[in-house]
Amino acid sequence: MAPRSSKCNKKEANRGAWTAEEDQKLAQVIEIHGPKRWRSVAAKAGLNRCGKSCRLRWMNHLRPNIKRGNISDQEEDLIVRLHKLLGNRWSLIAGRLPGRTDNEIKNYWNSHLSKKIKQNEKPVRSSTWQEPASTVKTKVLDMDNVAKRSEEGTSKTLEDSKFSFGGDGFFDFSNEDPLNLEWMSEFLELDETLYGFP
DNA sequence: AAGTATACCAACCGCGAGCGC
DNA sequence: GGCGCTCGCGGTTGGTATACT
Numbered sequence: 001m002a003p004r005s006s007k008c009n010k011k012e013a014n015r016g017a018w019t020a021e022e023d024q025k026l027a028q029v030i031e032i033h034g035p036k037r038w039r040s041v042a043a044k045a046g047l048n049r050c051g052k053s054c055r056l057r058w059m060n061h062l063r064p065n066i067k068r069g070n071i072s073d074q075e076e077d078l079i080v081r082l083h084k085l086l087g088n089r090w091s092l093i094a095g096r097l098p099g100r101t102d103n104e105i106k107n108y109w110n111s112h113l114s115k116k117i118k119q120n121e122k123p124v125r126s127s128t129w130q131e132p133a134s135t136v137k138t139k140v141l142d143m144d145n146v147a148k149r150s151e152e153g154t155s156k157t158l159e160d161s162k163f164s165f166g167g168d169g170f171f172d173f174s175n176e177d178p179l180n181l182e183w184m185s186e187f188l189e190l191d192e193t194l195y196g197f198p
Numbered sequence: 199a200a201g202t203a204t205a206c207c208a209a210c211c212g213c214g215a216g217c218g219c
Numbered sequence: 220g221g222c223g224c225t226c227g228c229g230g231t232t233g234g235t236a237t238a239c240t
Binding site: 015016018052057060061103104108110112 | 205210
C-alpha cells in the first residue's frame with residue numbers, strides 16, 4: 001500500500017529550519033492562491049517541502065498579525081483558565097488569544113505554566129473544587145454536541161444564553177474583548193448551568 | 199574559559215476527521 | 220459504503236541559547 005500522502009517524504013523533502021528565501025516564496029504563493037491546498041502551494045512555490053510543513057510555517061510564523069513573545073499576565077491568566085476548562089485543546093485556546101498560535105501556547109504551557117501550576121496548585125473555581133482531566137474531556141465532547149444541537153436549533157439549554165456558536169461549532173465570542181476576563185466568568189457560570197458544577 | 203544543565207522554541211510525526219469521487 | 224486525499228490537531232523531538240558550576 002502506498003504511503004499516506006499527508007506524510008512528508010523523509011528522503012526527498014527539505015527538513016529543518018526555514019530560510020528567508022523559502023519564507024518569501026511561500027508567502028508569495030499564498031498571497032496569490034490563498035492558504036489552502038498546501039501540497040500544491042508547496043509545489044507552486046518550488047519548495048522542496050511537504051504541504052504539512054508549509055502549513056505549519058504559515059500558521060506559526062508567516063500569517064499576518066502574529067504576535068511574538070512577551071505573553072502578558074492577562075494572556076497567561078486566560079490561558080490557565082481556558083486550559084482548566086478545555087484541557088489540551090490548544091487550537092481552541094489559541095482562538096481566544098488574538099495573534100497567538102496553538103504551537104506557541106502549547107510551548108508556553110509546557111515550559112512555563114505546567115510547572116507553575118504544579119507549584120501552587122490553586123483551583124480557579126473554588127477553594128476545594130478541582131476537575132479531573134477525564135471529566136474535562138467528557139465535558140468538552142459534550143460541548144461539541146451542545147454546539148451541534150444549537151446549530152440545528154434543537155438546543156433548549158442555550159436558547160436564552162447571550163453566547164452564540166460560530167461556524168466552527170464553538171462558542172462565538174467575537175463580541176467579547178478576548179483579554180477582558182468578565183466574559184470568562186460568565187462562561188464559567190454557563191458551564192455550571194450546563195453541567196451542574198460544582 | 200570550558201563543560202554541563204536547563205529553558206525555550208521551531209519543526210516533525212502520527213492520528214483522526216472531513217470531504218469528494 | 221469504501222477509498223484516497225487533504226487538513227488540522229496534539230504530542231514529541233531536536234537544535235540553539237542561556238544560565239550555572
